[in-house]
Amino acid sequence: MGKVHHIKHQETTVTAIKANDEQVLKKIYTENYKKTEVFILKNSGSMQQAKDTYQEAFIAMWQNIKEGKFTPKNESAVQGYLYQIAKNKWLDVLRSSRFKKTVLVEETAAWEAQEQPFPESNEKEAQLAKVMEGFKQLGPDCRELLKKFYFEKLPLRTLATQFEIGEASVRNKKYRCIQQLRNLIQPPTP
Amino acid sequence: MNSPQITQDEFETIERYLKNEMTASEQEQFQQQLIEDPSLQQKVNEVRMLIDGMEAATLKEQLNEYHKEVGSTHSKVVQEPNLITKPKSNRTLWYSMAAVLIALFGIFWFFNRTSPNEKLFAKHYTPDPGLPTTMSTTSNYSFFEGMVDYKQGNFKEALQKWEPLLASTPENDTLHYFLGMAHLANEETKQALPYLEKVSTMKQSSFISEANWYLGLSYLRLNQPKAAEKVLKRSDLKESQLVLKELNP
Numbered sequence: 496m497g498k499v500h501h502i503k504h505q506e507t508t509v510t511a512i513k514a515n516d517e518q519v520l521k522k523i524y525t526e527n528y529k530k531t532e533v534f535i536l537k538n539s540g541s542m543q544q545a546k547d548t549y550q551e552a553f554i555a556m557w558q559n560i561k562e563g564k565f566t567p568k569n570e571s572a573v574q575g576y577l578y579q580i581a582k583n584k585w586l587d588v589l590r591s592s593r594f595k596k597t598v599l600v601e602e603t604a605a606w607e608a609q610e611q612p613f614p615e616s617n618e619k620e621a622q623l624a625k626v627m628e629g630f631k632q633l634g635p636d637c638r639e640l641l642k643k644f645y646f647e648k649l650p651l652r653t654l655a656t657q658f659e660i661g662e663a664s665v666r667n668k669k670y671r672c673i674q675q676l677r678n679l680i681q682p683p684t685p
Numbered sequence: 686m687n688s689p690q691i692t693q694d695e696f697e698t699i700e701r702y703l704k705n706e707m708t709a710s711e712q713e714q715f716q717q718q719l720i721e722d723p724s725l726q727q728k729v730n731e732v733r734m735l736i737d738g739m740e741a742a743t744l745k746e747q748l749n750e751y752h753k754e755v756g757s758t759h760s761k762v763v764q765e766p767n768l769i770t771k772p773k774s775n776r777t778l779w780y781s782m783a784a785v786l787i788a789l790f791g792i793f794w795f796f797n798r799t800s801p802n803e804k805l806f807a808k809h810y811t812p813d814p815g816l817p818t819t820m821s822t823t824s825n826y827s828f829f830e831g832m833v834d835y836k837q838g839n840f841k842e843a844l845q846k847w848e849p850l851l852a853s854t855p856e857n858d859t860l861h862y863f864l865g866m867a868h869l870a871n872e873e874t875k876q877a878l879p880y881l882e883k884v885s886t887m888k889q890s891s892f893i894s895e896a897n898w899y900l901g902l903s904y905l906r907l908n909q910p911k912a913a914e915k916v917l918k919r920s921d922l923k924e925s926q927l928v929l930k931e932l933n934p
Contacts, residue, residue, distance in 0.1 A: 515744070524751040537836070538817060550748045554741050589817045619734075626738020627745060645736060646743035670693040673735060677691075 552581035637672035
């Protein structure tokens with residue numbers, strides 16, 4: 496896989512993010528963390544909360560770019576977007592029950608209403624969280640295979656060579672792993 | 686969603702559809718099927734969710750890896766003071782002991798200097814942490830800009846931004862409350878009084894208890910325990926009751 500070393504154009508940033516290019520993702524992650532951390536620490540958050548919030552925001556950013564909901568013009572647009580999501584997520588935490596007073600103020604309520612530039616369907620987020628939780632519980636073999644296929648986007652043929660089995664076996668194994676994942680998630684019947 | 690059976694064939698077909706790997710005619714046929722069979726749409730939604738979730742879960746694992754790198758730079762910063770405070774010679778040890786003695790002396794002097802009411806103030810006063818701030822709206826821009834200053838401890842700047850707002854919103858309890866807070870934090874207790882008094886008369890304000898509490902503390906700082914008692918009784922904060930008890934042991 497060819498690595499993109501210099502990101503200069505919109506095309507490359509978006510394409511690299513969509514392709515889960517390790518170097519690009521890592522660069523965006525490490526270069527922008529501090530800013531979010533400072534914001535959260537200054538606003539009564541802990542280092543752990545800063546990390547969790549930032550990672551949630553990072554995944555949301557990545558998801559929205561992948562789904563075409565957000566098309567950044569350049570890398571700094573990605574940075575601004577990421578910071579904005581993290582900030583909003585943290586403000587949501589601050590507005591939640593733990594900090595009641597801030598919710599009661601009438602003024603803030605009006606200003607809150609406009610404060611959702613990135614509407615997220617909660618149901619979708621909850622389902623996604625369930626799948627992510629189930630994935631963690633899979634065996635290491637399944638996790639490895641699914642990671643290579645869905646995240647690294649390696650073709651089945653390459654996987655067959657890596658696991659030293661036939662292409663059809665990889666395909667079957669992948670299906671079995673997904674069945675396992677579905678069983679782990681066990682969606683409640685309405 | 687309850688999950689229907691998805692066979693391996695179905696799964697792989699749906700996957701090819703989602704990844705845009707179908708030929709045009711195949712895609713058209715599949716879309717027709719989608720219209721005719723609502724259960725297929727449900728399956729497509731589930732497969733999409735599964736693929737998204739697996740990808741996101743893997744990304745999350747990666748993020749924890751990336752985080753180790755930002756983490757290492759941080760711990761260096763955190764540990765730095767440790768190295769500095771370690772005394773390298775006997776002389777620095779003596780210096781630091783002398784500094785501690787002077788500090789203790791200072792604290793001793795400070796506590797002897799102040800009245801019991803001021804002590805009570807110092808014991809219970811913690812500044813209001815302020816409101817969360819964002820910069821995205823225009824209407825309250827100056828107010829929240831002032832809030833940023835307030836939270837950073839630049840009370841004078843906060844006051845400069847807030848005071849002009851009084852003209853357009855003379856009945857705004859939030860504004861009055863934080864004007865009082867900024868004066869109090871800036872050790873201008875007398876200037877804080879009128880603002881807090883005003884909020885304490887606004888029965889509908891969500892700040893009424895806090896306003897009475899800080900008003901009581903202000904009177905303590907000014908060594909007027911009787912006035913303090915009167916307003917503290919109007920506040921239903923736990924701390925108010927505590928201070929009242931200390932005033933009348």
